[in-house]
Amino acid sequence: MLDTPFYIACLKLTGRRCVVVGGGSIGLEKVEGLLACDGRVVLIAPQAEPELEALAQEGSIEWLRRPYETGDLEATFIAIAATNDTDVNIGVYNDAERRAMLVNVVDVPPLCNFILPAIVRTGPLAIAISTAGASPALAKRIKAEIAESFGEPYARLAVLLNEVRGWAKGTLPTYQDRKAFFEAIVNGEPDPVELLRAGDETAVRALIADAQRAHEPATA
Incomplete structure (x- = not known):
């Protein structure tokens, strides 16, 4: 195998x-x-x-x-x-x-x-770990380590980003535009994951709103 x-x-x-x-x-x-x-x-x-x-x-x-x-x-x-x-x-x-x-x-x-595979599942976030059947014990260890590193803050961010997918699809004309919009949030500063770890969901929602305003088409 x-x-x-x-x-x-x-x-x-x-x-x-x-x-x-x-x-x-x-x-x-x-x-x-x-x-x-x-x-x-x-x-x-x-x-x-x-x-x-x-x-x-x-x-x-x-x-x-x-x-x-x-x-x-x-x-x-x-x-x-x-x-x-x-x-x-x-x-x-x-x-x-x-x-x-x-x-x-x-x-x-x-x-x-x-x-x-071994699955780490938190809300909508699912991470699969496979060793191609070589070692379920190793997959179990990796699962535990991933669960500790990628938990609730990541799952919550996925939910918040999903809330604006409809807006992005209706507002941003191309796939590349939508990709740039979401990557600017996920990889931007301040780090939305760290904000969620600190319990500051309001700040993350503000980041998303700022990104939406920055990508709104210019009006005449």
Whole structure:
């Protein structure tokens, strides 16, 4: 897998059927990750962790309380196999490959056509860390360090900048104009991230307003 160049992408899962096979602790972790991205999660397992049972009882997931069967992946966008049964995992992989769909068998890189990076998620900000499967332990350490360095101030700045995206698109005529506008704020002085770390959101809003005035078209 280390020789495989992975194409990094962010998937929109809202409303899409996502199947998790396996009701253990790893299955729980994968279900929670899919739910966090608004996936329509279907769990397939004869037994499941209490937390998964609770999610099914409250209607957050659909639980098919039985072993996996060929055909369970119909109309499915993504499948994750998290069982300790090699035959079941291979079956899920083969079924998914026949359908040319996304599939990941946990901790078995040859039975994956995508891998799941470690994710640092704060508000709209998501940072992915991948070692191409070489060392999950190293990815975990990097995740902790990144989470400490790039946390709430960066996420809050993303929200504030998103608030003026509509203005920028309606006011600034070209992509290069919009790029220059946002880069002047993000990389300008005073540093908006440092202002947010200090709790001074008002000053950041003032920076953005100043940048808007500077980029307003001249009036006759």
